[in-house]
Amino acid sequence: MKAIVQAEASECGLASLAMVASAHGMSLGLPDLRRRFHLSLKGIRLNQLIEIAQTLGFSTRPLRLEMEQLDQLALPCILHWDLNHFVVLAKVGKTKATILDPAIGERRLSLSEVSQHFTGVALELTPTTEFKQHKAAHSISARQLTGPIRGLWNALSQIALLSMALQVFVILAPFYTQWVVDQVLVSADRDLLVVLGLGFGLALLLQVGIGLLRGWSVVSLSSRLGLQWMSNVFAHLLKLPLDFFEKRHLGDVTSRMSSVQTIQHTLTTSFVEAMIDGVMAMVTLVLMLVYSWKLALVTLLAVALYFGIRAIAYRPMRDHTEQQLVAAAKQQTHLLESLRGMQSLKVAGEESVRRSTYENLLNDTVNQDVKLARMSLGFSTASQLVFGLERIAVIWIGARLALDNVFSVGMLVAYLAYKDQFATRVSGLIDKWIEFRMLRLHGERLADIVLTPPEEHHAQPHALPPAEPSIAVEGLSFRYADGEPWVVKDCCFTIAPGESVAIIGGSGCGKTTLVKLLLGLLTPSEGTIRIGGHDLHKLGPRNVRAMIGVVMQDDQLFAGSIADNIGFFDTDFDLERIEAAAQLAAVHEDIAAMPMGYHSLIGDMGSSLSGGQKQRIILARALYRQPKLLFLDEATSHLDVTRERLVNEAVKHLQLTKVIVAHRPETIASADRILVMEHGRIVQEVKLQQSPEIPHPEDHVLSA
Template structure:
């Protein structure tokens, strides 16, 4: 029974709600819901759509609620979201901004772009809210400052010590003004030198103790921040490596690096000034009470400056946030460009693109510098206004205070003490305005880092581990896959069976879907619909890590790490002996050239393996895959960079390589797939021909036969040119 069959589509609410539910699980990188829904339909044919979705949600460890939402509440919901239109049909809201809403109807081939007003006209107000159950809630909760609270609570002992030190510092700060008052009003008036000496010694002791406490507070704050940084950095990195491959494919590396770097800025805000400011502001009220005791009028003057500071912060917030967002965008573009240039520096040098790259860098740097200038100009304006308010307040305090001294309402000592306390009180208030600007920057950092943390990782621990692939039989059933929600399907209703222990090949033009099939088998891509099974088990129910440990892939471009050759081959089995490593290298045709290296298997490779040839990198990658002894081995253009001698060596060892496992070969060079048990020719995501080499070349006008004849002609022409050239 298909979810898109006519009888279901005839009932729009039922068909559209269930189909939206299935699409939602696919978008959220969750196990395919279609088999679960299909089974429930068979068991409960009379059940309503909402009941079916609730049952399917429970089976998939989801929580679902049907409720009415207002337009304002809609803005706060995590997307994608399932909504109901005024005709009772359901659709998926993929994105929502002030300018555009992107929706996907189950029966539409592509998403539909609407204005928010048009969305409001078609939407009935009803929504189906889906989220993971409590055990997975940590993964999908909206990222904000609360993400840091568990770590702050973990170190609450250190935080309490910091707050205690801050409280002691504030108490000591109250002593100095009182001592100065006594010196001015008592000591100087009565010429009491002995009292002066006692007070000065006490002030020195207070100053030393205050410096010691500030040093201790700074030490504790640095220690706490370092620990929190280490733990949060570890959590973020674990989340990052658990993200699906599609996340990294859809974003430049530099952009991701820039977003991850925002963690330090957020942590610094939380564990830095914001931490001590809590105590400082609390003691500000005590200072104001003491100041009020001295002079209510002067205290009101100082208090009157606080709303002025707040007004400056409030007025500057909107423009500052917009400019900071612009600055961060330009910074991410620069980081992305620099990462791209360094990664492709060989191409830059080979094509003599240095001048072009420098011009582009200068152009982008100009934008970044201009954005930074706008931010700094706003901050300087804010600082200027704050300083003006501060100085005006001091002048008013001195003017009114001096008049009170002249009128004998205050002593000189009281005025000096009051002025010292007023200056001390102004510091937390000024820091509060500075902290507000930092908060605006941190809020932007939170939004940027949220792009990483809002993305669901590959659900792994909830699934059963794959201990061992027994037969290696692969079954692909009605799979549809596209790279982007609004893109054309790369595969549509694709089906294929690969018997265990066979060696099969996929050939065809570039972009026909060959590599996509391989990545679906490894669960690197999640199909929009359909199933991929290994030995009869749907891989959607399997743990991703254990699945990939049992299925190895060798790519056309393989990344080698800045380690020894032995370490690179033994990445998946670090405990492997040198004999086992050498055996895998021998099967891959790499043993001979490795021994010719300076230090043999202990030779350190450069980053990416750029110190050796492409063919040598491919053979080391093949050896790496063979050492892990996978049940399914995928060779995706794995020998494209090999010379004829190395290629022949691999072909000679192929009988040993394929022994006891399923081998999937993806190639453009047809001579490498002649001995495969079955060859599938793909075109535009469909299999157009299947058979052995001998069967396919006998098909008149066949795609494989045409490719074979074309490659034979090119080879013959090359052989004819070689003697002539010599």
């Protein structure tokens, strides 16, 4: 039973269930469980976990117990941990317990340590007749991870041929020593010495030249593979749905992306080296057997012993490597969050608390690094000991053979050279075999990105929506997971072409979620959305977003100039359009007053601008697209009354369909109609031309 590490922040329950199912013969991957059972960002409750387990064919038994009763549980079982987490209890001893933690991996904890985390709630799972055993799916292929890579196999073949050519010279080198010792020194043949010296000197020059060519080929392939592969992965990352990023920590995503470099190095360098090591090991073994099968047997026994040591230690090394990657990702996440929230830390004066947490995470990472370093040192020591003893034994036996005139001195020297080649190649091959097996860990982490299905992109429809498309919503409902409360429920409304509609309501009533549904960022649980008469799902997110302009509450600017941000880094942006959009957003004067105008750099995430300036530049970015539909979610919340009035007046006269989410009366009054939301439902509709009084979202007795 092995640990399954969660990828999403809130899927510890699913990961725990997958581990228990695997222990009973049902090999379930987390991606499969995610597709079958959607979870919210808030995690999973025990009753939801029970429902999912029963769906998989388990009989469930939730228990409340004391630490003394822990050894009476039917294992493996799921424990509630730290009041906000689930883990798997795999084994209980007299003083220690084995915990499979989805956030960390396998842990051996003392019972006192378990007591500090265990909340007293456990879930026993017993397979029923409905439980179906099945093996794990096929391993992830390199093609799935890399995507299309042009010229990969041709380059690998070229490197392999050059490497094989190099090995010919390596095989010939011991003969030089043998012939000099046995032929030249014995017969004092100076002419033969000159011939051998010139011949092997020329061979050395050829070897150096081929080695240089092979080195350049490896560098070229590595750079080309790295460029294409990272580009493919990043392109796929950009196509993933929004909830992929909302459910994962930023540091974890960057950590998984870094696995590309590890896999790339293995494919470009270690793969070819492993092939050459395998071929050379076979060739040198044949030569060793030709010289003496007794001496070869000693070396083979040493190789078998080293292989056994590495094989036994593989599982602990894999676990420590996985724990190191997880710990490093948590440290990276904490660092990125601290940098992003530096202003909040400064004004709160809580730098020391943040530093303390970071140091704890850093200690976890360093501890895992130390464990891996100790294992590597142990392997190096074992290799030196095993092959050192082997060399002593081979020389001892070989010397006796030479004394018995079975071997000449030159033959013994040549044999030792081939023996060293064989031992080096085979030990390297064993190390690379472990490396290839370890590659599965990086592949599984990267697969969380590259095997996640992208947003659905449909073909271009025959008839695009008109210049001012309508919006029709019928029976629209949404919740993040089965069993979760409805965030949007039974919404039905229509927005006419060119109409401006304000959606108002108390905080948390579902306004922003409704906008995300209209934008195609979320998939409705029920109901349909039509844009210009076309079903939003069939129209496809790419086509929808090509005709909309959006300002969301948490929109960001990017490092670059103001013009870059308004034009969204269009390489051929129209400066006149940029200025026109800035004027509509009432930010042109602010930009013109800057020393470099529209070419002024705004810093990381717009750090050099005020909140109001950032908001207006984001609005200008939406208007620069010349959209058919405009969505504004609290787009003027940071503006003063004068600038808010200017922006509202400019937007009001734009000939396009507008959806506005707002709390401020000035912005609400700029709309033609108001939809009032309450607890995810549209509870009232008000036309401002008929009723100039702006309704309050908390008023329950309003009439349209």
